[in-house]
Amino acid sequence: MKILLTGAFGQLGRASSALLASRGHAVTAVDLPSFDIASADCVASALDAGRFDAILNAAAYTAVDRAEGAGRDDCWRANALGPKVLAEAAARRNVFLLHVSTDYVFPGDRPVPQPYVETDATGPKNEYGRAKLAGEEAIRASGARAAILRTAWLYSDVGRNFVKAILCRVRSSADHAAKVVADQFGSPTTAEDLAQQALRVLEARAEGLFHATSQGYGTWCDFARAFCEELGVEAGIAPCATSDFPTAASRPSNSILDNAALRAAGLDVFDDWREALSRFLARHGEALLAETAPEA
Numbered sequence: 407m408k409i410l411l412t413g414a415f416g417q418l419g420r421a422s423s424a425l426l427a428s429r430g431h432a433v434t435a436v437d438l439p440s441f442d443i444a445s446a447d448c449v450a451s452a453l454d455a456g457r458f459d460a461i462l463n464a465a466a467y468t469a470v471d472r473a474e475g476a477g478r479d480d481c482w483r484a485n486a487l488g489p490k491v492l493a494e495a496a497a498r499r500n501v502f503l504l505h506v507s508t509d510y511v512f513p514g515d516r517p518v519p520q521p522y523v524e525t526d527a528t529g530p531k532n533e534y535g536r537a538k539l540a541g542e543e544a545i546r547a548s549g550a551r552a553a554i555l556r557t558a559w560l561y562s563d564v565g566r567n568f569v570k571a572i573l574c575r576v577r578s579s580a581d582h583a584a585k586v587v588a589d590q591f592g593s594p595t596t597a598e599d600l601a602q603q604a605l606r607v608l609e610a611r612a613e614g615l616f617h618a619t620s621q622g623y624g625t626w627c628d629f630a631r632a633f634c635e636e637l638g639v640e641a642g643i644a645p646c647a648t649s650d651f652p653t654a655a656s657r658p659s660n661s662i663l664d665n666a667a668l669r670a671a672g673l674d675v676f677d678d679w680r681e682a683l684s685r686f687l688a689r690h691g692e693a694l695l696a697e698t699a700p701e702a
């Protein structure tokens with residue numbers, strides 16, 4: 407397949423670029439500043455020149471707290487207008503679009519561990535979630551052949567992320583302590599697993615809305631304890647409440663998604679988040695330890 411990969415320098419973009427190429431697909435990888443998914447001219451000329459079979463849209467504005475203030479316009483441009491532009495251009499040329507959305511389209515107020523399925527009513531509680539939901543709606547309205555994968559708690563070895571932040575904190579402080587939120591529940595999901603899932607859906611040309619996270623669930627505190635323990639890093643991870651660390655954007659407390667539609671289509675590739683974490687650390691643990699080593 408000839409695939410246009412947008413947002414190629416982000417977590418999912420980097421994981422997908424390597425994977426798609428290793429499976430023999432011809433990938434054209436693009437990102438800001440030269441390629442803006444919200445620019446209709448930019449998208450049209452790329453699609454006309456490249457004659458792609460599919461677009462994998464890994465581009466997004468993911469600074470959830472900044473989106474409540476100074477980043478609001480950029481958030482809506484990347485997360486609502488961008489998918490609309492891509493979908494309308496894809497529909498006109500009969501190109502398949504795979505787009506990625508988020509657990510933040512849900513309010514997250516149902517009792518844990520009751521998960522959200524694809525048919526549940528949405529109700530975002532922050533600006534990022536509202537923009538991502540508008541992006542989903544624009545894709546459906548475009549008539550494009552499209553799949554939307556809603557994921558959550560994405561992590562990888564690149565960029566800023568929760569794993570590196572916690573490792574830096576516990577390794578650089580004298581008491582190795584960190585307070586981590588223990589009243590938000592979700593399923594940590596590696597960008598590499600999400601890339602595998604995206605590839606599976608692309609190759610099957612499966613259309614529709616799919617929840618796409620690792621199996622099982624935990625809290626941020628469970629996640630932090632799990633990777634510190636597995637890496638043998640001394641860490642006093644103490645549970646705390648969301649209210650102990652007020653943020654600009656409010657977040658769902660239940661982010662657990664059920665991959666019901668992927669399972670029904672026989673396409674679900676995910677395993678338990680703890681197994682996925684072990685695989686991730688086997689591949690990237692040494693590099694993460696080197697990158698987060700305290701300064702001598």
Ligand SMILES: NC(=O)c1ccc[n+]([C@@H]2O[C@H](COP(=O)([O-])OP(=O)(O)OC[C@H]3O[C@@H](n4cnc5c(N)ncnc54)[C@H](OP(=O)(O)O)[C@@H]3O)[C@@H](O)[C@H]2O)c1
Pocket residue numbers: 412413414415416417418419437438441442443444464465466467468483484488506507508509538557558559560561565597
């Ligand atoms: N990260 C999570 O925990 C999480 C959770 C749920 C869902 N998701 C969704 O999963 C997908 C992948 O997320 P990710 O964590 O891989 O994101 P990421 O690491 O933030 O990467 C997104 C990439 O898109 C680029 N981008 C931003 N605006 C763009 C625009 N207008 N045109 C073209 N490229 C643009 C970014 O460039 P700059 O860096 O220069 O802005 C960045 O390279 C997104 O759809 C996201 O909403 C993520």
